[in-house]
Amino acid sequence: MNAREQILADVQSALHRKNDSPVAPIPASARVAPRVAGNTDTEMEMLFSEISKLGGITGRIKKSGLKIALEKLVKEQKVKKATLWQTAELAALGIAPALTESGVQIVSPYADKREIAECDLGVTGVDYAFPETGTLMLRSSPVKPRAVSLLPRVHLAIISAAALRADLSSAFAEVRGSNYWIFITGPSRTADIELTVTLGVHGPKALYVWSVG
Numbered sequence: 001m002n003a004r005e006q007i008l009a010d011v012q013s014a015l016h017r018k019n020d021s022p023v024a025p026i027p028a029s030a031r032v033a034p035r036v037a038g039n040t041d042t043e044m045e046m047l048f049s050e051i052s053k054l055g056g057i058t059g060r061i062k063k064s065g066l067k068i069a070l071e072k073l074v075k076e077q078k079v080k081k082a083t084l085w086q087t088a089e090l091a092a093l094g095i096a097p098a099l100t101e102s103g104v105q106i107v108s109p110y111a112d113k114r115e116i117a118e119c120d121l122g123v124t125g126v127d128y129a130f131p132e133t134g135t136l137m138l139r140s141s142p143v144k145p146r147a148v149s150l151l152p153r154v155h156l157a158i159i160s161a162a163a164l165r166a167d168l169s170s171a172f173a174e175v176r177g178s179n180y181w182i183f184i185t186g187p188s189r190t191a192d193i194e195l196t197v198t199l200g201v202h203g204p205k206a207l208y209v210w211s212v213g
Contacts, residue, residue: 035132035167036166037131043131043164044131047131050132050133050134051186051207054207055186055187055189056207056209060211061211063213066094066095066098067098071098071102073154073156074104077153077206078120079120080104080105080120081106082099082106082119083108083119083152084106084123084148085124087125093158093212104121110145119152121153121155122151123155123156123157123158124156124157125144125160126163127139128165128171129159129165130168134185136157136184137181137182138181138184139178140180150182150203150204152204154207155203155207156209156210157184157207157208157210158210159211160211160213187204187207188203188205
């Protein structure tokens, strides 16, 4: 008997089971009912509340005030270079022209990874969002490069109510067949062996999430 077989045999013995033992039913206490979503305003409020608890910065921005909000972000974060998804939704909001007017250099999302990493700001949309945990889910595609949300030191995610989902199962059903998904729960953070938390080591140091409408 090799080591693997010995381990499995020990587990079987501890559970008082044999190879032909029937599978035990899942106890009722282990079943969790699917989460039921509230109305859109309640869900968005919960999402923003959870993101704020995680250190993210949220805002409900009117489309007419988007340019001013971007100018403020650029000033606060000292943004000199930015890159963004090439989606119709972001183009319709005029984010790139607004950043340019604020003196920001726009870098192509298809540029070399080093150039994207040198950007101060990455702007994306949000494909799915889970209010209960404040988590965003982004799908990668030719017009949605992963690097835009991962490499710049500040990430701005523009969300719409259509992205809200009650739980992961519904989103997983929709993304089946996709190659890459990114889950974002607050700014990037890590801790060393002494449990000293540091932001921005493995991703953006700051996360902004805005609904625009």
